[in-house]
Amino acid sequence: SAVISQKPSRDICQRGTSLTIQCQVDSQVTMMFWYRQQPGQSLTLIATANQGSEATYESGFVIDKFPISRPNLTFSTLTVSNMSPEDSSIYLCSVVLAGSLDTQYFGPGTRLTVL
Amino acid sequence: AQRVTQPEKLLSVFKGAPVELKCNYSYSGSPELFWYVQYSRQRLQLLLRHISRESIKGFTADLNKGETSFHLKKPFAQEEDSAMYYCAPNTGANSKLTFGKGITLSVRP
Numbered sequence: 001s002a003v004i005s006q007k008p009s010r011d012i013c014q015r016g017t018s019l020t021i022q023c024q025v026d027s028q029v030t031m032m033f034w035y036r037q038q039p040g041q042s043l044t045l046i047a048t049a050n051q052g053s054e055a056t057y058e059s060g061f062v063i064d065k066f067p068i069s070r071p072n073l074t075f076s077t078l079t080v081s082n083m084s085p086e087d088s089s090i091y092l093c094s095v096v097l098a099g100s101l102d103t104q105y106f107g108p109g110t111r112l113t114v115l
Numbered sequence: 116a117q118r119v120t121q122p123e124k125l126l127s128v129f130k131g132a133p134v135e136l137k138c139n140y141s142y143s144g145s146p147e148l149f150w151y152v153q154y155s156r157q158r159l160q161l162l163l164r165h166i167s168r169e170s171i172k173g174f175t176a177d178l179n180k181g182e183t184s185f186h187l188k189k190p191f192a193q194e195e196d197s198a199m200y201y202c203a204p205n206t207g208a209n210s211k212l213t214f215g216k217g218i219t220l221s222v223r224p
Contacts, residue, residue: 031210042201043159043214056209092159101166102147102210106159 002027002097002105010111018081021110023093025074031096032070033104034078038089049076049093083114118142119204121215128192129223136187136218138176138202146204148185149212150176153199162187162200172196192222 003026013019023032032049047055047068055068070076080087090111094104120139128134140146150162163171165178165185176187185202202215 033211042216045211045213048209048211096210102205103149103161103164104210104212105161106151108158 002029002095004093004095004105004107006091006093006107006110008110009108010113012113012115013083014115015084017083018079019083019112020077020079021091021093021112023076023078023095023107025095025097027074028098029073029095030098031104032076033094034066034068034076035092035094036089037092037109043092046078046091049078080112083112085114088112088114119202119213119215121202121218123218124216125219125221127221127223130194131191132222134187134189134192134196134220134222136200136202136220138185138187138215140183140185140202140204142183142204142206144206145180146206148176148178149203149205150174150185150187151201151203151214153201155198159201192220194222194224196220197222 005024007022034046035043036046037043045058046061047057049055049068049070051070065081067079090109092109093107118141148165151159152162153159174189176185178185199217199219201217203212205212
């Protein structure tokens with residue numbers, strides 16, 4: 001199994017600021033994703049993080065608001081830009097490990113509160 | 116439109132009772148189906164996937180293509196089964212998952 005870590009685990013931020021969340025995996029991965037889980041809601045896919053190229057965003061999510069980087073196979077960042085209270089959520093990264101077919105494994109999540 | 120439905124938000128049973136968590140999907144083609152579980156204060160984790168045809172922690176799930184369902188079942192619930200359960204089809208495009216709204220299973224002693 002792999003260790004998937006996220007930093008920070010939680011943060012409280014002011015409106016209008018930005019926060020960058022990191023996701024690090026200690027094994028080879030083929031795919032990386034970012035999800036959002038709003039309070040009391042299910043998980044919603046934000047985007048697929050592509051190594052060395054622009055992320056692929058789902059409907060309703062845009063690069064200006066959620067810029068994503070993936071400089072190598074095992075590391076990715078998600079930035080939540082110009083935050084508002086509506087961005088208060090848990091943000092999760094997930095990965096498909098090399099050789100694990102299509103199974104996604106999740107990080108512990110980052111709990112973001114925007115005041 | 117492609118979607119997944121978990122019709123119930125909460126299921127509360129006594130220890131030893133049978134459990135069935137419902138999941139219906141509406142997708143063209145043949146999606147791969149997963150059940151994920153989140154125990155209190157733990158991260159989301161895979162419980163089982165239909166292609167494996169395994170029984171994990173006593174849970175099984177059968178894909179019924181005629182009814183487009185993938186219900187999760189366990190004959191005798193245990194208190195440690197109390198958790199949030201999500202049904203998630205993989206639509207096949209780059210391993211992307213679509214999560215249902217989830218159901219909270221509460222197993223009382």
